Amino acid sequence: MGYQVVAAQLARLSGALGTSDHASVVSITLFVALLCACIVLGHLLEENRWLNESITALIIGLCTGVVILMTTKGKSSHVLVFSEDLFFIYLLPPIIFNAGFQVKKKQFFRNFMTITLFGAVGTMMSFFTISLAAIAIFSRMNIGTLDVSDFLAIGAIFSATDSVCTLQVLNQDETPFLYSLVFGEGVVNDATSVVLFNALQNFDPNQIDAIAILKFLGNFCYLFVSSTFLGVFTGLLSAYVIKKLYIGRHSTDREVALVMLMAYLSYMLAELLDLSGILTVFFCGIVMSHYTWHNVTESSRVTTKHAFATLSFIAETFLFLYVGMDALDIEKWKFASDRSEICTCHL
Template identity: 30%
Template sequence: MPNRLFFGNLGTILLYAVIGTVWNAATTGLSLYGVFLSGLMGELQIGLLDFLLFGSLIAAVDPVAVLAVFEEVHVNEVLFIIVFGESLLNDAVTVVLYNVFESFVTLGGDNVTGVDCVKGIVSFFVVSLGGTLVGVVFAFLLSLVTRFTKHVRIIEPGFVFVISYLSYLTSEMLSLSAILAITFCGICCQKYVKANISEQSATTVRYTMKMLASGAETIIFMFLGISAVDPLIWTWNTAFVLLTLVFISVYRALGIVLQTWILNRYRMVQLEPIDQVVMSYGGLRGAVAYALVVLLDENKVKEKNLFVSTTIIVVFFTVIFQVWLGRPCSPVPTGQARPTSAPQDQFPASRPNWVL
């Protein structure tokens, strides 16, 4: 990931990742609750907090799916880094929201007070910023350690894997955001570690991580496929499923338009309407949403099977149907296309022509 582009667009990415995720989670959950109160969904054992909990987990965007699609269609670099960065940080925000609402569900809707709500808001920032700080500290540690490994090149990849994973474990032990910790650990130490270690070690780390990421994603989707044909977990509610698909699509598009309108007042490089269309199609759900819904306690969330069934349908809809629909929006470069493996500085970040 190009660090220069990432930090150059960090404000934009954070707005989409934090405000956008909270917007999607809140609007989806509250809209579903409003429809439920109208009686359109029938009899369900769900309260407001359950809907907000579901809204928080269904707002998780899968960065692996987004990365795969955007690399294939060769979008311009600015749009790529904004959408990929948003999907990357979106997962961390989603997990924090999920934990907050899960704790509220555990307390019970009648027992949640204003003080608990304030604590939830404070914990959101503490967990997010704390996880980021842990990641930066371990990035500094990893950068420092790799300065003294030139005589022991064979164990350099081991240091990279162990110290990076320690940032994740440390955040978990401190009840902070482990995703943010390992993300910012990688972002902050990438440039320095790459300069310190040998080319062979860098190649080992790169391809080992690709193998592990691909394997983990395959295992998650394998479990998702098994769940899709498991009759024991299927609970069908037509209104709930269809309205979830409608709300997540409409509110993501609406949130993108509103936030982009604000950002374009301050950005030097404007985000054009077609960019906003592509960003709206970039809200692909995947492994994170499925993993979170499976972790729900059915003793606390009575309609867990309905949530699982709906999440599976949402994942299949966004990853298959939405990607297929978005293919006509792929860019047609005016000049040389940027290969996905090429260094960033060899190609200008110019805007290609778009075909709808």
């Protein structure tokens, strides 16, 4: 009798696992097929100068979300839910690293002061402006019970800008100065916003004085400098290891694998140490492109350059596709509807 109960439980468990595996296979198959469609349609539309590939992926994601909701009769599907872990752990690192790896270093560092002025100082100005405006608007409309740290978090979030669509329009060869400014400002802006948001986690709104402000600025500078140093150190370490071990003479595969893994290691170390992974992996990419890339074999140079570009392209396309599908997540719209009703009642 006991054996029959155990067998029944195992059968039920295997059936549940089989259902879960089947759903995962369906989701992966769907996304791979959609990625292929995004690449083909995006190439055709961009070649004719109708739409860029990012907008194409976003539209395909929206259309796919509509089809999924129609087939499930309006019920929310786990395929449409955006996963933060998927974004921060798998999609973001290759995009940011490739941005640093492929950047025109001469143009970037030649205009570094201007980029820092727009990306760091401009972001700080936007941060304070949005925070003060949020405090004034929310207090005037008497909405919610947010404290000062919440308003500062709103300022840090909305001070981040996205320069992807702008860079899609610009040509790096025709307008190198403008492209380097927009690209550099976008990267520094994102890093500054993330570092600001992380620094706010340890900010106590109940004790706002000169010492608290100095601690906040000190924490911000610590995160910024530490993240940059970690990225530079990891990049130099990879160059030193590859140069001393001569891995490429024996195996190109090991050499390429080591470069890719150490790049990803820099991001994960930053997250582990509560630093800015974006800033770390970006400067790691710059250092690797200047030092590590010249210490590998010729075949590894070609492989790493195209491998990083391919991973970044796939991750970016997948991200826009995923965001388009996530826009139709029913649970988010229900929450937004409930919040709007609450705001209407307050008004």
